[in-house]
Structures are given as C-alpha cells and as structure tokens.
Amino acid sequence: MGAMTAPRRQARGLARIEGILDGAASLLGEGGIEAVAMNAVARRAGISPGSLYQYFSDREELLAALARRYAERLAAVAPPTATDAVVRDGDLTAVIDAVLDPMLDYTLRNPESRALVVGGDGGLERIVEPVRQAVTERLVALVAARAPQLSGAETRRVAHMCDRIFSATVPALLDADDAERAALARELRVVLQRYLEPIDRGGPGARRARALTPSNASPSRRRRASGG
Amino acid sequence: MGAMTAPRRQARGLARIEGILDGAASLLGEGGIEAVAMNAVARRAGISPGSLYQYFSDREELLAALARRYAERLAAVAPPTATDAVVRDGDLTAVIDAVLDPMLDYTLRNPESRALVVGGDGGLERIVEPVRQAVTERLVALVAARAPQLSGAETRRVAHMCDRIFSATVPALLDADDAERAALARELRVVLQRYLEPIDRGGPGARRARALTPSNASPSRRRRASGG
DNA sequence: GTCGTTTACGAGCGATCACTCGCATTGGGC
DNA sequence: GCCCAATGCGAGTGATCGCTCGTAAACGAC
Incomplete structure (x- = not known):
C-alpha cells in the first residue's frame, strides 16, 4: 500500500x-x-x-467518500446520545420521536437516501456499510441505555432490527405523497413503539404502563391526539 | 405493438x-x-x-423472467391464503409461523433472494417489483382476514409494513451463521407478533389475550394483560 | 422424404465507461 | 519574483458488455 x-x-x-x-x-x-x-x-x-x-483515486473511493459524508451529516443531525436527558428520563414515545424525527427529516430531504440507506444490491452494499454502521452504533448505545437487562448480543440484535425497520420504510416514504408519508411515518412509530415497549426500562410496566394508543387498534378510532 | x-x-x-x-x-x-x-x-x-x-429479447427481459419465476415459486411454497383454516381459526402466533416459515425457508435456500427481495438500487428496483407485489398481495388478503376492522388503506399499510420488515431482515439472515440466524428469525417473529397483536381479531383481547412470551423480555417478567 | 420452424453457434460490432497522460495554469511559501 | 506543488483540462485508451448476424444443424408436421 x-x-x-x-x-x-x-x-x-x-x-x-x-x-x-x-x-x-x-x-x-x-x-x-x-x-x-x-x-x-x-x-x-x-x-x-x-x-x-x-x-x-477511483470511482470506488469517490462513492466511499460520498457515503462517509452522508453518514457524518446524518450523525450530526441526530442529536440524542445515551447521555441525553430524553434518553435518561423521557418515556419511550419521546425517545423514539427524538431519534426518529431528525433522521426522517434528513433522510427525506436527501434523495440519495434511497441508495445510501437501503443499499441492497448493485455494488452499493460495501459502500453503504459506513452509513449503516454509524446508525447502528448510535442505536446500540441507546438500546443499552434503555434496556440494560439485555445481553450484548440481544442489544445488538434489537438495535439492528430497529435500524432495518427504519431503513426498510425509507423507500416507501420517499415514494409517497405527503398524506401517505405522514401515515407511513406514524405506522413506523407504531411498529417501533410496540416492539420496544416490552423491553423498555427493563420490562413492561417497570415504571408505569403508558397507555399505548395505536393509530389503528380499535374500531372506536378517533382517539389519537398526539401526532408528529 | x-x-x-x-x-x-x-x-x-x-x-x-x-x-x-x-x-x-x-x-x-x-x-x-x-x-x-x-x-x-x-x-x-x-x-x-x-x-x-x-x-x-434483451437482458431486461431475462431479468424480468427470472424475477417472475422467483415470485411464482415463492408464492407456491407459501401456502396459507385467507381461506385456510389456520388463518380463520388459529391464533396469531400460528398464523405468523404458517406464513413466515415457508417464506424464510424458500428465501434462505435461494441466494438470489438477497438481490430479488431487498431490491434497493442498481436497476433492480423495477425488476423486483413483481416479487414484492406478489408477496404484498398475499399479505393484504391475510391482514384483511384477520383485521377486518381496518380500512383498505390501513390494511395495505400494515401489509406493506410487514413485507418491508420481512424483506429488511433477509440480508441479515443470509449473512448470519446458524445460531445467529435462528435468533434473528425469532426476533423477526417478535417484531411481527407485537406489531400485529393489537389489531389481530379486531383488537387486543377481542377473543382472548394470548400469552406473549417474548424471547428478550426480562426473565422474571411474563406478565401481560391476561386479566380479561 | 420435404419444408418451414426452432434451436444453436460464436465471432465481432458499437457503445459505454473508468481511467490516463501530456500539458497549461494557478497559488502559496520563501 | 521564483519555484514547486496543486489545480485544471479533455481527447484518447483499453476493456467490458449488450447485442447482431450469417450460417447451419435438429426437429416436427405432412
């Protein structure tokens, strides 16, 4: 070299x-x-x-630099770290919003997100790795802070799962119009909320069972007040 | 033409x-x-x-035929339709297993799944559409059968979300060794279970609150809304 | 058998693309 | 002002790849 x-x-x-x-x-x-x-x-x-x-020096390096810059900027706009007040004291909904809102905002403002976040096939996979890793590392720290009862492997798995769920909805979000986009974002929050709620704060009801008001749960809808 | x-x-x-x-x-x-x-x-x-x-006639058509054949075979091995007994009478876990097991089996046996299921970027997106559509259509029918209280748009959204969650975990599953693969598959089930449980059968506890035994909840906590 | 269709070949064409090379210009440190 | 590195150019090169074409064997229907 x-x-x-x-x-x-x-x-x-x-x-x-x-x-x-x-x-x-x-x-x-x-x-x-x-x-x-x-x-x-x-x-x-x-x-x-x-x-x-x-x-x-070559195309690969240019693409790598592009992915690196994207990852850095994404990390820069997604503020909450494990030491933040929201993560320490907020309820799960607040944490999810604090993490998701800036990420969604940045992702949706940058059309190259489709390629850089989902990656997939086409030689992009290797290049996209820094982006994925940057996101996953942050999530691991967050999950560890909120669910310390999990083992290291479990923590990584949960974080990875959240990352994957997020990444998977990105292309759909990019394609949707404003109304559908809002609905999808809400649905994404529901998925994460329901997935994480049983392990948050050491388990269900460890602090206080927060009323989970899903957007599509019961026939008697219309109960939803807090949006994005 | x-x-x-x-x-x-x-x-x-x-x-x-x-x-x-x-x-x-x-x-x-x-x-x-x-x-x-x-x-x-x-x-x-x-x-x-x-x-x-x-x-x-050209490369595109070859790739399209490949995707079509893949989608057909995937649909062929994933038996449960909306009229099946499991979907009508089984509990949510059984339905998830009945749908997920054959799909996972087929997906993991075919390495081209990485490209055909995740799609992503690289010109694959258009080609992968038949695969994604075939899966989504099946899921829409299933969700409609189990959660008839949802509107059409909600049904589609939930089905789409499930599809995306599944697709997003496929690459991780393909990369993992046997042990990690099993753990990831279990985690995938947990995600789907927790996501769908509140809307299954018209809402939580509509029929009977099934004991949800997550793989990663704190060891001593098995309590869930069993009082119904 | 005869004939038209289907199957099969493989060298090569044209286009695309990553990358090079020789050379001109600019800018900063002294 | 001098000098060298950094910046800048753009036609060209070699390799790859999708696709064609002229040709010929195998097949099926009668």
Whole structure:
C-alpha cells in the first residue's frame, strides 16, 4: 500500500471536493448508482473528468467518500446520545420521536437516501456499510441505555432490527405523497413503539404502563391526539 | 405493438429456458446483478451468447423472467391464503409461523433472494417489483382476514409494513451463521407478533389475550394483560 | 422424404465507461 | 519574483458488455 502522503489541499481543492460530492449525490438521488458515472459527475460538478482523479483515486473511493459524508451529516443531525436527558428520563414515545424525527427529516430531504440507506444490491452494499454502521452504533448505545437487562448480543440484535425497520420504510416514504408519508411515518412509530415497549426500562410496566394508543387498534378510532 | 407471435417452443427450448434462468439465478446469488452479464449467463448455462436471444429479447427481459419465476415459486411454497383454516381459526402466533416459515425457508435456500427481495438500487428496483407485489398481495388478503376492522388503506399499510420488515431482515439472515440466524428469525417473529397483536381479531383481547412470551423480555417478567 | 420452424453457434460490432497522460495554469511559501 | 506543488483540462485508451448476424444443424408436421 504505497499510499503517498496526501497532497496538502488548498482551499480551492477542498471546495472542489464538496462540489464533486454534491454532484455525485444529486446524480445518485436522480438515477441510482448507475447514473453516478465519472464523466457525468464531472459534468455535473462543472469540471473536467481528469480533475476528478486529482481528488479521488477511483470511482470506488469517490462513492466511499460520498457515503462517509452522508453518514457524518446524518450523525450530526441526530442529536440524542445515551447521555441525553430524553434518553435518561423521557418515556419511550419521546425517545423514539427524538431519534426518529431528525433522521426522517434528513433522510427525506436527501434523495440519495434511497441508495445510501437501503443499499441492497448493485455494488452499493460495501459502500453503504459506513452509513449503516454509524446508525447502528448510535442505536446500540441507546438500546443499552434503555434496556440494560439485555445481553450484548440481544442489544445488538434489537438495535439492528430497529435500524432495518427504519431503513426498510425509507423507500416507501420517499415514494409517497405527503398524506401517505405522514401515515407511513406514524405506522413506523407504531411498529417501533410496540416492539420496544416490552423491553423498555427493563420490562413492561417497570415504571408505569403508558397507555399505548395505536393509530389503528380499535374500531372506536378517533382517539389519537398526539401526532408528529 | 409489434409483438410478433411467440414461437412455438419445443420441449428442448423450454428446458433451455429453465437452464438459462438457473444460470442467471446462481450468478445473481453469487455476485449481485452486476455479475449477471449475458455472456456469463450463456457460459454458465453451457450455451452460446447468441442462443440467449432465442428466448429473451434483451437482458431486461431475462431479468424480468427470472424475477417472475422467483415470485411464482415463492408464492407456491407459501401456502396459507385467507381461506385456510389456520388463518380463520388459529391464533396469531400460528398464523405468523404458517406464513413466515415457508417464506424464510424458500428465501434462505435461494441466494438470489438477497438481490430479488431487498431490491434497493442498481436497476433492480423495477425488476423486483413483481416479487414484492406478489408477496404484498398475499399479505393484504391475510391482514384483511384477520383485521377486518381496518380500512383498505390501513390494511395495505400494515401489509406493506410487514413485507418491508420481512424483506429488511433477509440480508441479515443470509449473512448470519446458524445460531445467529435462528435468533434473528425469532426476533423477526417478535417484531411481527407485537406489531400485529393489537389489531389481530379486531383488537387486543377481542377473543382472548394470548400469552406473549417474548424471547428478550426480562426473565422474571411474563406478565401481560391476561386479566380479561 | 420435404419444408418451414426452432434451436444453436460464436465471432465481432458499437457503445459505454473508468481511467490516463501530456500539458497549461494557478497559488502559496520563501 | 521564483519555484514547486496543486489545480485544471479533455481527447484518447483499453476493456467490458449488450447485442447482431450469417450460417447451419435438429426437429416436427405432412
């Protein structure tokens, strides 16, 4: 690995990098990974194809940098960590909202989320790993804080499951119109709420059994007051 | 459109088609959609590249046929329909098992599931649609049978959610070793159970509150709303 | 048998795409 | 002002890949 010392970037170069990643991100959001062709990225960023390789040694590295930047920004907007007040003292609904709201907001504002969050097939899997890991690590810490009775493996499993559930709903959310999107987001909260409630705070009713008012539970609907 | 009448296939030709799809499926399972190159499929099937186009007009059609065959086989092994006894009379756990077991079995036996079930990005999305639709339609019927109190839109949403939760766990299941795989499958059941229990049979305790014994709740806590 | 259709071949065409190379320009440190 | 690294260009290269085409054998119906 003769990785020569990275060149000392000038301000201009750093700005270029951002521009390149911006172009790549928009292409990724518009046409999936296949649309992220090097020439297309260069054109979108307003530079020459050759200049791309001034900053990224190959396509893989560009995509990796794109995923890294996405993961960092996502982590930056999803504030609650295990030491936050909400996580320590809030009830489950509050914690779920505190985690989910910023993530949904960021995810839905960035069309490239479809490719970077769901990953799936197409060579994206390896690239998407940093994103998934960043999210999962945060969730592991959160689950550990709220459900300390779980073993390490169980904690990881629960966190992973939550991550998967979230990721799986992202494409549907991106495709839906505003009304359906809100309904889906609510449904996502219901899934997580019902899944986590029995293990939260060491078990059901450990503190106080909060009335769980599902959006679709009983025939006598209309009882829902708190939304997103 | 100028769709010329399909040629009258001889037995040999039909066998070839299966062989081609087998080759494509194995390639898809091994290296994702990028590995499903026409020349590679031909080599894997032991025929000439030109012969592929005797049966499929282009790559897209081959992939579509592959997805269609996968969806049909998946539907064939997942027996319970809305009219089945389990769905009519069984408790929720039994229904979940009856639906999930064959699907998991089929999915885990076929490595191409990773590409065909999760879909995601990479041009697979359009191709994967028949698979997703086939599964979702079945689930909609099932949810409608067990939760008739839901509106059409709610039913679809719940079914879609279940489908997504299932699909999202598939890659993790495929990657895991046997022990972790069993644990994940159990966790998947827990998620679905807790999600669906409040709406099953028209609501919680509508018939009789079934004891829910989660795999990861705190050891001494088995209490649940059994007083009904 | 005869004839038209189906099956089969495989070299090669055209297009795409990641990446290179030679060279010109700019900017910062001294 | 000098110098070297950083920045910038864009036509071109090699490889890959989907697909075609001319040809020929195998098959089925009569």
